[in-house]
Amino acid sequence: MAQYQCPDCGYIYNETEGCEREGYAAGTKWEAIPEDFPCPDCFVREKPDFVEVSSS
Amino acid sequence: MSQSHTVNLSGHKMDENKPLNAKDKHWAAVKKYWYLITLIVPVAILMSAGLAYVTGQGAWMWLLATVFWGVIPIVDAFVREDSFNPTAEQEMELQKESAYYKKVLYVATLMNWVGLVAMTYVVVSGTWSWFHIVGAFLSVGALHAIGLTMSHELGHKMNDKTQVLFAQIGSACSGYAHFNIEHNKGHHKDVATPEDPASSKMGENIYKFALRELPGAAKRGWTLEAERLKRQNRPAFSLHNELLQSSLITVVGYTAMTYFFGLAALPFLLVCAAYGWFQLTMANYIEHYGLLRQTLENGRYERCQPHHSWNNNFKASNLLTLHLQRHSDHHAHPTRAYQLLRDYADAPQLPQGYPAMMGLALVPAAWRYVMDERVVDWAKGDMTKVNIDPAKREELFRKFHQEADISEEAKAA
Numbered sequence: 001m002a003q004y005q006c007p008d009c010g011y012i013y014n015e016t017e018g019c020e021r022e023g024y025a026a027g028t029k030w031e032a033i034p035e036d037f038p039c040p041d042c043f044v045r046e047k048p049d050f051v052e053v054s055s056s
Numbered sequence: 057m058s059q060s061h062t063v064n065l066s067g068h069k070m071d072e073n074k075p076l077n078a079k080d081k082h083w084a085a086v087k088k089y090w091y092l093i094t095l096i097v098p099v100a101i102l103m104s105a106g107l108a109y110v111t112g113q114g115a116w117m118w119l120l121a122t123v124f125w126g127v128i129p130i131v132d133a134f135v136r137e138d139s140f141n142p143t144a145e146q147e148m149e150l151q152k153e154s155a156y157y158k159k160v161l162y163v164a165t166l167m168n169w170v171g172l173v174a175m176t177y178v179v180v181s182g183t184w185s186w187f188h189i190v191g192a193f194l195s196v197g198a199l200h201a202i203g204l205t206m207s208h209e210l211g212h213k214m215n216d217k218t219q220v221l222f223a224q225i226g227s228a229c230s231g232y233a234h235f236n237i238e239h240n241k242g243h244h245k246d247v248a249t250p251e252d253p254a255s256s257k258m259g260e261n262i263y264k265f266a267l268r269e270l271p272g273a274a275k276r277g278w279t280l281e282a283e284r285l286k287r288q289n290r291p292a293f294s295l296h297n298e299l300l301q302s303s304l305i306t307v308v309g310y311t312a313m314t315y316f317f318g319l320a321a322l323p324f325l326l327v328c329a330a331y332g333w334f335q336l337t338m339a340n341y342i343e344h345y346g347l348l349r350q351t352l353e354n355g356r357y358e359r360c361q362p363h364h365s366w367n368n369n370f371k372a373s374n375l376l377t378l379h380l381q382r383h384s385d386h387h388a389h390p391t392r393a394y395q396l397l398r399d400y401a402d403a404p405q406l407p408q409g410y411p412a413m414m415g416l417a418l419v420p421a422a423w424r425y426v427m428d429e430r431v432v433d434w435a436k437g438d439m440t441k442v443n444i445d446p447a448k449r450e451e452l453f454r455k456f457h458q459e460a461d462i463s464e465e466a467k468a469a
Contacts, residue, residue, distance in 0.1 A: 008388075008389060009389065009390075009391045011215070020288075021214075022284060022287065023284055023285070023286070023287025023288040024287065038241065038245060040214060040215075041214050041215050041391055042212075042244075042389070042390045042391045043240050043241050043244050043245055043390065044244055044245070044359070044360060044387070044390055
């Protein structure tokens, strides 16, 4: 599963975990996340700004 | 150093090579303990309530208001700049001690509630003159202002449930439930644009701004939370609604005080809460006055840059507001903890700390006398680059715009 990182605060969106508190269920693919999705920690970067990171 | 860390430090403009003298070194070492000044806020309320109750001297209830509006601006005027600006190395040290910095805020948040209870009890149980009650009102207002500043700090740490809980307890103290949601997801996203109800426009006075900000922020907070719950397939009216959770804390607390202390407690609590909101309005008013993010070719606003916030690096008011006055760094990195926030030498500067500037804002003519020139300088005379109140647009262009004449002539020709 791929992971995507916020370039400002370092938050990582992990497809396996999703982001439940913002309403994106575990397993939600990055493609299914809307374009205007803001970083759920800092809210000053959006989906297009996120950087793919290698999953560990 | 990890990649994210490298990115984190981008935009860091301070001069790390500048040598510190012995005095500055000492300050860097003891500053940690000076953050305990946050605890002085509820302690001052408790002391003043206690002294008023015991001595029967209602003037004591003015104590915190006097500290906020009098002592801090005076100390600021003499002590001035804070030399401490954490280097990458100091930042690592500070991060190791982050538990301490959080605990100060947890304790202060709970003590604020105790202070509110004590002051409310003293106000409704004694016979005070209107002058004394105004003192209590202004003091509780200052308590709420600092309480919301702490709630603001904690509420940004969305990935830490304990901090979010204490942020809710803090904003509930002044009944400002929607604050954390709307601030993070709304204000930080739209800051320094005409669409943001929490960014003031040049020419817009504080009272007009309040009428736009207070309802605008409440509406945005509710909408954002309802959208989040909808994505979770939950109804907006549920116990999962964080806005309703905080409101519930307020309702329980205020009802209990009204029940035990008498009906007079309720109007006092509500009027103080409303004034607490207005104190936050004052903070919002001065933080981005007139500053505007430019629109990019793709139609989106440019990212919020350090030059989109007003800063002040005075020592006393920065300690009291948890470095909120290092506002550019806060907007560049909203999750950065207060003890790590840095001063940007070339960011827009306010001439005084927040308390003094808030006082100035209450007198619109004085505010505009001090600030309008600064906004014009910031925009280098190009008023098309300013976030302007449409009602004042013509007047301000005529007065300040340096290219207006040429374009007007071209249009006429």
